[in-house]
Amino acid sequence: MRIGIDVGGTHTDAVLMDGMDIVSSHKALTSSDVRQGIMEALDAVMLDAHVTATAIDAVMIGTTHFTNAVIERKELCPTAIIRACLPTGSGLPPKCDWPEDIAAALGDHRHMIGGGHLFNGKEIAPLDERALDLAIDDIVQKGIKSIAVAAAFSPANADHELAIAKYLSQRIPDANITVSHEIGRLGILERENAALLNAALGKLAHRVVSNMQAALGERKIHCSFYVSQNDGTLMSADYIARYPALTFSSGPTNSLRGAAILSGIADAIVVDIGGTTVDVGVLAKGFPRESNSHIDVGGVRTNFRMPDILPIGLGGGSLVTENGNRLGPQSVGHRLVKEGLVFGGSTLTATDIAVANGSADVGDVSRVADLDPALIERATVTMHQMIDDAVDKMRPSEEPVPVILVGGGAILVSRELSTASEVIHPEHAGVANAIGAAIAQVGGEVEHIVSYAKINRDDALAAATEEARHKAMAAGADPDTLRVLDMEETTMSYMDDDAARIRIKVVGDLKQTP
């Protein structure tokens, strides 16, 4: 059996699964103490099902800790960046397009030095060791331990990034270094942004992971422990401590994957209603449709591949204003259980409307008995209209689509949606994220630079796919379930060398322990 836990900003969901069957599930408010929260989740699902620690084969955890830290600009370490690019790139220095508050949270510790490569793998300039020394002097003097390293065209030639990292770790042995080519793709601005955020999260990542491990240890669970990443695949705990940024979008991904499993529908729109926001995503063949464009994380542009999510400011805790013509974006969030009318508070929220119109049965219904029926009706129409509009923006065509409702706020929707061919309220919808984490798969990824002048495209793709399969199997995938999740081919126009960068990702189910 396996346990999936999703630690969200407001709620922590947990589910115990035996194969594809849900044995028990639990939902609680997220504890500010990571260790305590995980232990409570484990206890709840295991006690409920009378299961002991030895019966657990794997634990999968999804977390929004790192996304929230970036969005809230909290717990980010002062972080330096060394970019090897000069004499190019001086017009657009690192962080030049960052919002001021997050730029300030990391501090102004930017260094550009001579180095980096050209498109053809030749050096822009030799790595400027003297400038590197001066940059490191400054970093040492400021006492900064988190450092991001970027170099022009490092996805094609990582020598300069690796040389800088090596030298850095000699001079600052306890440095937490992120080299950009390990975390991002072509596009130095976006890649170094990703590296900066990853490095800035280093301390938090170590603390969160060790707390998770401590929680499992205290409950005598000694099986494999995974954390889910952006693309819906799993990574091991020590990996996540080094690459926390790869979890940025795991919440929506898990919710989409969970919705597919719960409903048995592979092509649909998933509406995940939380306390403050509704996330609308698209399921295509059981997997999230990925965004085509660059993704802002807390206002910082990155080029991670993430699911295409449309967030709107509506949730169970949304304030109802303007006589019911407006809901959100302000929300009481997790204080709903204290401040909402039905919970004895004095704030009119979306949840109160759902109780008043009879679609939800939570709290004390008598506390909304005196609400103006016209207000209830207007607010009900407004929130359905908001969701309808969002679905309309995301659906693949004008054709009505199945809409799957998940998340704690799914009770808000009680009527038909004009965009939907059917509205599905699956059982266990409140813990879809945890289910998505529990059923997450293992992946293997390979990147090759090939010349189609020397090898034909089919052979090149086949070789890369084979290597990715081996990586996935080494990570614990069942070879019979492996499939290609993503294939990316980047060619460079106006360059007559017929070169292409191919990146292949395969995924498969975790091999069941015999």
Add this chain to the structure above:
Amino acid sequence: MKIIGAGHIKDLCAGAAFLATGGGGDPYVSQLLAEQLLEKYGAATLISPEDLADDAFVVSIGMVGAPTVTLEQLPTEEEAIGALNKYEEITGKKIDAVIPFEVGGGNSTIPLFVAAIKGIPCVDGDGMGRALPEAQMMTFPIYGAKPTPAVIMDAFGNSELLECEDALTFEKEIRAKAVAMGGMISSAEHGMSGELVKRSAIPHTISFAVELGRLLRGHGGVIDAIQDDLFKLFAESDYGVIKHLFTGKVVDSERKIIGGYDVGTATLQGFGSTGSGGSNGARDNAETKMELLIKNEYLVAKIGDRVVASVPDLICVVEQETSRSLNAERMRYGQRVAVYGIGCTHHYRTPEALAVTEPRAFGFDLDYVPLEKISID
């Protein structure tokens, strides 16, 4: 005279991305650079071609090379300014205004910050009205401008003077130089009189791109909702003709680099829905497929065996759900797109212009039929 400041650049780039017909690379880097520089040096002044003095001296300025290179080898203002200063030094002529090569893609922003820094106006117009891959396809040489003397400068400050007999030779020369000099160079070229600009440039394209971008960005949702506004904008412009060609999903996209060009075919399949209402016939029937033939830009659009639009008319592709323009390099399986055909301006409809921009000039064995003469349904 109009003013283009840092606040207009996002709209300009969104409009330019649409007019780039799939080429021009990712405009983000040039957008960011233009915003930073116009913030620092103040807004650029736009001058309409008709307001130029006949004896004014105008030089075209922009970047030549592989757009992908600028994603890593970030540009600065120094190459463009350096090339222009060197041009004045070598020719001994004072430049009164600059003009973009092409409105499509990142090259639309470079003359603006150059103009702001140099304190001269930028002409509201360009030499393509879209994006096209080669220098001889610009309206400047087609209508008599000499590409050289041209001054090129790389990221390291190395410059060279080019002297060529004709535009075709110039194209070969400058392309080879771009590859040899790191993949991307700036070029000051096509020195022209104000009178020649009036005859050869496609007018008002920069201010048009700003308006177009404002419409696309301001909306940001399903393109169908603004299709009427989009049609009105083009109908009232020099382009005149616009048609919805297809809406569907990318089901295949194969690419190869041949002779330095990103060559390939993308196949779209209809959703089988009615799209923006009314009968769309073959344009989004689930049974029909559209093929887009690509050579950096979208050059030919076919439904079945029938060509429904071809170069030099514009074939513009947007993500259906967001109204964002889709670069050919970024096209991939599963994307939902809407395809529009837009008539090129009269500048490209003369025999001398068609000789270098019709489908045969790109190696496609088919005749150019003007967009407005093709029936889709």
